[in-house]
Amino acid sequence: MKTMFKTTVAAGALLASAAHAEGDLNIYAWSDSIAPELITAFADEYDVNVSVDGFNSNEDLLTKLQAGTSGYDLVTPSQHFLKIMADQGLLEDISASEMPAFAQVADQWRGQWWDPDSAYSIPLAYGTAGFSVNRDQYDGAVDSWSAFFEPDDKLAGKIASLNYPDEVIGAAQLYLGVEFCSEDATEMKKVYDLLAAQKPDVAVYASDNIENRLGSGEVAAHFWWDGNSMRTRMDGAPVEFAMPKEGLVGWIDSMVVPAGAANVDNAKAFMNFISEPENATIQYNYYAHSSPVQLVMEDAKYTPENAPELFPDVPVEFSRTCSPAAQDLVTKVWTQLLQ
Amino acid sequence: MKDFRFWGLLPAHLLMMCTLIVPILIIIAVSVSTRGAYGGFEFEFSTDAYRQILFNEGWSGEMEFNPQYLFIIARTAVLAGLATLICMVLAFPVAYWITLQSAQMRTLLLFMVTLPFWVSMIVRVYAWLIILGNDGVIESALRATGLVEDMDTLLFNNGAMLVGMVYSYIPLMILPVYASIEKLDRALIEASHDLYGSRMTTLRRVILPLCWPGLGAGAILVFVPCLGTVLEPILLGGGKIMMMGNLIQMQFGGARNWPFGAAIAITLMCLVMGVLIVNGLRAMRQAQLKAESI
Numbered sequence: 001m002k003t004m005f006k007t008t009v010a011a012g013a014l015l016a017s018a019a020h021a022e023g024d025l026n027i028y029a030w031s032d033s034i035a036p037e038l039i040t041a042f043a044d045e046y047d048v049n050v051s052v053d054g055f056n057s058n059e060d061l062l063t064k065l066q067a068g069t070s071g072y073d074l075v076t077p078s079q080h081f082l083k084i085m086a087d088q089g090l091l092e093d094i095s096a097s098e099m100p101a102f103a104q105v106a107d108q109w110r111g112q113w114w115d116p117d118s119a120y121s122i123p124l125a126y127g128t129a130g131f132s133v134n135r136d137q138y139d140g141a142v143d144s145w146s147a148f149f150e151p152d153d154k155l156a157g158k159i160a161s162l163n164y165p166d167e168v169i170g171a172a173q174l175y176l177g178v179e180f181c182s183e184d185a186t187e188m189k190k191v192y193d194l195l196a197a198q199k200p201d202v203a204v205y206a207s208d209n210i211e212n213r214l215g216s217g218e219v220a221a222h223f224w225w226d227g228n229s230m231r232t233r234m235d236g237a238p239v240e241f242a243m244p245k246e247g248l249v250g251w252i253d254s255m256v257v258p259a260g261a262a263n264v265d266n267a268k269a270f271m272n273f274i275s276e277p278e279n280a281t282i283q284y285n286y287y288a289h290s291s292p293v294q295l296v297m298e299d300a301k302y303t304p305e306n307a308p309e310l311f312p313d314v315p316v317e318f319s320r321t322c323s324p325a326a327q328d329l330v331t332k333v334w335t336q337l338l339q
Numbered sequence: 340m341k342d343f344r345f346w347g348l349l350p351a352h353l354l355m356m357c358t359l360i361v362p363i364l365i366i367i368a369v370s371v372s373t374r375g376a377y378g379g380f381e382f383e384f385s386t387d388a389y390r391q392i393l394f395n396e397g398w399s400g401e402m403e404f405n406p407q408y409l410f411i412i413a414r415t416a417v418l419a420g421l422a423t424l425i426c427m428v429l430a431f432p433v434a435y436w437i438t439l440q441s442a443q444m445r446t447l448l449l450f451m452v453t454l455p456f457w458v459s460m461i462v463r464v465y466a467w468l469i470i471l472g473n474d475g476v477i478e479s480a481l482r483a484t485g486l487v488e489d490m491d492t493l494l495f496n497n498g499a500m501l502v503g504m505v506y507s508y509i510p511l512m513i514l515p516v517y518a519s520i521e522k523l524d525r526a527l528i529e530a531s532h533d534l535y536g537s538r539m540t541t542l543r544r545v546i547l548p549l550c551w552p553g554l555g556a557g558a559i560l561v562f563v564p565c566l567g568t569v570l571e572p573i574l575l576g577g578g579k580i581m582m583m584g585n586l587i588q589m590q591f592g593g594a595r596n597w598p599f600g601a602a603i604a605i606t607l608m609c610l611v612m613g614v615l616i617v618n619g620l621r622a623m624r625q626a627q628l629k630a631e632s633i
Contacts, residue, residue, distance in 0.1 A: 057592065057593075059592030059593045060592065062377075062378060062592075063378065063591055063592055066378050066379045084377045084378070087377070088377060088379070163573060163578035164589075164592070164593055165593060166593065185396075185398050185399070185400055186398070188398075189398045192398075199579070202579070203492070203495060203577065204494075204495045204577035204578060204579070205577060205578030205579060206573070206574075206577065206578055216473075218472070218473045218492075323376075324374075324376045324377070324595070327594070327595055328594075328596075330593075331589070331593065331594040331596070332395075332396075334589075334593075335407060335581070335586075335589070335594075336407060338578070338579065338580055338581045338585075339407040339408075339410055339411060339580075339581065
């Protein structure tokens with residue numbers, strides 16, 4: 001009876017302390033993209049209840065924001081979707097350039113086309129999309145996208161691609177020399193022909209569980225992201241992230257506040273918090289994608305020596321925001337591919 | 340009295356109105372709106388979305404009849420129909436066998452049939468990845484018996500998708516079929532045998548006709564969710580072909596064409612309503628025949 005009483009009191013105290021928190025912060029970020037220890041540290045230091053939900057595609061995030069009040073205070077779209085959100089008035093102007101976090105951002109990521117006035121966003125992470133091979137399964141050269149899109153006999157039937165068009169079509173465009181967001185139907189027909197010819201050799205179009213599928217050798221090549229491939233390699237799987245001479249597809253995710261969010265101040269406090277060099281380093285070591293803000297270099301786990309994936313020596317072309325006409329062509333390619 | 344029947348049910352009517360009718364009206368409204376350039380929609384009447392189901396701009400830039408969406412709709416209907424048929428064939432003997440057990444055993448068995456519903460759909464479909472996958476349960480078993488040495492994956496084709504659909508929805512077939520077999524008057528089976536009806540004849544002319552209502556109800560409960568299936572094509576079908584569910588999802592996501600997505604959703608709903616209406620008419624006719632024969 002006594003223990004029960006104690007437990008009740010403890011639970012009551014816990015509830016009370018939760019109720020006394022300064023407020024809430026609801027984050028909607030790429031799944032597993034924010035270091036859990038930073039969430040806990042922030043919640044303790046600022047006395048805020050933090051909840052984190054994960055999304056797996058920019059499209060999901062955009063649809064959610066367009067559908068109306070999402071209930072989130074901080075979300076992390078990639079550059080080409082951030083631009084749509086800003087243009088559509090879906091984001092809160094937080095005067096990002098005046099925030100302490102902005103001082104930490106490297107020059108090259110300031111005032112870029114997706115947020116020219118640095119009003120809405122503080123960048124969180126950047127990287128590339130390409131493809132990886134399992135070296136136990138395939139020993140051929142991977143210095144060109146041709147290995148992936150026009151596979152030889154060894155790779156045929158053992159290729160996996162993503163199940164949405166965004167970056168895959170970008171990569172095909174790099175290989176063919178077609179402009180990103182091309183509105184030229186004859187050019188995009190070439191992209192379709194390339195992907196349609198590749199399809200019989202593709203085992204599966206899937207964006208989940210990639211570590212397992214490639215690491216276990218179920219497939220020999222997989223469309224993938226730099227940091228994820230690196231982490232899997234460091235865990236001991238024989239995977240290699242290809243450096244195709246035609247280039248890689250670039251992305252940069254930024255923290256923004258949806259218009260009408262309830263806890264704007266907490267969201268801004270979190271942006272400042274995670275951009276402090278020590279915290280940014282913890283985040284970098286956890287997420288394993290390049291950091292656009294200042295790090296404590298001696299604590300950074302990944303260096304050009306041990307993590308060549310993060311330091312590509314081939315051109316990187318960032319995805320752009322396509323016009324409706326260009327996006328329709330992308331959709332047409334993908335629909336015909338899977339019809 | 341009649342007043343009370345109306346007012347007493349008002350909460351139910353309101354609930355149906357707010358959670359079923361209004362959302363459907365919204366979807367209809369979206370389907371006849373103009374698409375927003377970057378997703379969303381604008382309230383401006385347009386039937387473009389419906390025209391797009393049949394006519395599309397070809398690669399040369401000219402509008403042409405393009406059956407690609409019809410293919411996807413037809414494929415969805417065929418696969419859903421097949422899944423329903425397989426469910427019927429598998430569920431009937433299972434349900435029949437359950438009715439033959441003791442009362443206690445029946446309760447337990449029915450509970451076991453519904454058990455999978457306590458587990459998330461995604462987890463259940465994922466389980467099939469492990470069963471059918473490389474080094475999965477089936478492959479390991481076949482290898483252990485020495486029947487095969489190396490085999491292609493069983494995953495990522497229409498068959499795997501079908502297996503997933505049948506597995507996901509077969510409880511919805513077993514339960515109504517069980518209910519209809521349980522009500523069956525055993526004396527009729529004996530009577531059939533007394534009249535020299537063989538087992539096959541008894542099944543065909545006595546048992547099955549009496550169980551049609553259960554099979555029909557089960558067929559609808561399985562066919563309708565199969566039409567809207569999204570997970571199985573992605574996980575088990577390997578994302579290589581689209582079903583209507585995936586097509587709709589894509590329009591609201593990457594394709595940024597909400598009105599078209601809504602138009603396909605409405606088409607899907609009309610398909611479902613068509614099935615229900617045909618079924619309802621048949622049931623009515625049967626009831627009529629029955630009334631006449633008495």
